[in-house]
Amino acid sequence: MFYNFNKIEEVKIRLRSAEGHICEVEESAALMSSFIRSMIEGFNEVTEVSLPNINSVVIEKVIEYMRHYKDKDPPIIKKPIISSKMEENTSAWDAGFIDADWNMVVDLMTAADYLMMIPLRDLCCAKMACKFKGRSIDELRAEYHIENEFPSEMEENLEFQHPWRLE
Amino acid sequence: MELRGKELNKSIATRKKEVLENTSILSEICQFLELKDVARMRSVSKIMNVIIKDSQFIWKPILQRTFPEVRILDHLTWQSLKNVYKSLRDYHYLTFEPHSSYTVGIIGSLGKLKPYPDIHSPEIESSGIFGGYSNYLLGKHIISISVLSIPSIKSIRKLRAEIQCWILQVNGQAQGWENVLDEHVTNFKMNQIKSSQILIVINSDQEYKTDFILDLEKKFKIVILKYIDNKTFENLTKAILKICRNDGETERKVYEKQLIRTNIDENSVQETNDSNNCILS
Structure with a gap:
């Protein structure tokens, strides 16, 4: 009797999104999430995990990350980041993966936090940190549509107390 | 379409603001920044000033990373942060x-x-x-x-x-x-x-x-x-x-x-x- 192990299909985990859509991912990839791992290990024969806080677009993005790193460790991002360009802080694949709009990065970060995927959460945080690194106060205010709320005398006082914040 | 574009922009702007007002997200982001970047962020808005100034989750890890020899137990204040920073700059920690x-x-x-x-x-x-x-x-x-x-x-x-x-x-x-x-x-x-x-x-x-x-x-x-x-x-x-x-x-x-x-x-x-x-x- 011969077994062809290559043909044995891997167990798939069904992830139910906030909208009720089902996204399938291989179990070995899904185990990257400590949350899913605890569900699988805690309850035998769990094949479906409900993620009511995460929409299907974000789940697909998370699955892309899980599949890419299912057989290898994600690179560790240095704290603090060395540059405001993601390509200089992490691998080219990671930099390309996280090159998304603000909403997607925030959603991914929230999802990574919920799913307990520290490398993905770090990647999102590092991406956001890039947007703050080396930027002046005025640049940041312009970027985030924030008006100067400090009275001028308080502003002067802050500068007097902490001149190095402007360096 | 133009309206939808405006709504989208507004939603992104609101979202950005939400992030800047969220202590836990800000704490996570700050871990990837240098002390001077975090200090600068404090001056962007009143709410960021309060969050960053008062959050030990932000300062403690950064300070411990920057000055591994200094162990911080409690009472971490803006003043103590300034002192630590000044000491590094003025007197060279080593x-x-x-x-x-x-x-x-x-x-x-x-x-x-x-x-x-x-x-x-x-x-x-x-x-x-x-x-x-x-x-x-x-x-x-x-x-x-x-x-x-x-x-x-x-x-x-x-x-x-x-x-x-x-x-x-x-x-x-x-x-x-x-x-x-x-x-x-x-x-x-x-x-x-x-x-x-x-x-x-x-x-x-x-x-x-x-x-x-x-x-x-x-x-x-x-x-x-x-x-x-x-x-x-x-x-x-x-x-x-x-x-x-x-x-x-x-x-x-x-x-x-x-x-x-x-x-x-x-x-x-x-x-x-x-x-x-x-x-x-």
Whole structure:
């Protein structure tokens, strides 16, 4: 009797999104999430995990990350980041993966936090940190549509107390 | 379509603002930034100022990463951050005195000090001791003080070489406390700990003036306080540093006077007639 192990299909985990859509991912990839791992290990024969806080677009993005790193460790991002360009802080694949709009990065970060995927959460945080690194106060205010709320005398006082914040 | 575009822009702008007002997200982001970037972010808006200024989750990891030698226990304020930063810039951290770190042993509990369980020393680890760290800027130098709570008097001998100052902490309200204190003092003597290295702290709501205390005062520095909280710990720290630095009797008297003066200024201390004793209220 011969077994062809290559043909044995891997167990798939069904992830139910906030909208009720089902996204399938291989179990070995899904185990990257400590949350899913605890569900699988805690309850035998769990094949479906409900993620009511995460929409299907974000789940697909998370699955892309899980599949890419299912057989290898994600690179560790240095704290603090060395540059405001993601390509200089992490691998080219990671930099390309996280090159998304603000909403997607925030959603991914929230999802990574919920799913307990520290490398993905770090990647999102590092991406956001890039947007703050080396930027002046005025640049940041312009970027985030924030008006100067400090009275001028308080502003002067802050500068007097902490001149190095402007360096 | 144009309206939808505007709505989208508005939603992104709102989202960005939400992120900047979310303490936990900001904390995570700040871990990837340098101290000066985080300091700059504080000045962007009032809410960011408040979040960053008050969040130990933001400052603690950054400071500990930037200054691994400095262990922070509590009371991390903007002022202390500035001090640490200034010290680095003005005095170059590496040129600090080699003896800028002291270990203090407390016999008894740490009181309200938050324990810091991660103290690495084979001797300490094997004795099941836990402790706390704090750092202070004294003059031009950051002084790092490790406080160890020693559960057992038997550990005294073991840790004798590692500890520069001993604090004997007893609860003046418990029954038989005088006997316990006497036993501890005897143990110190047996283990050849110099009396100038010992600070006796009596936790009490009342002023104790028993014959026993009066007798002890002739040989030891005694502080009576309600409990060791974070604020009184700062005063104790100054006393401890003096003990660590000056063994001589003359210098000890100078420090005792300074301690009393500091306590009066900072904590509404009632000075007693005896210059060797002070009561913190």
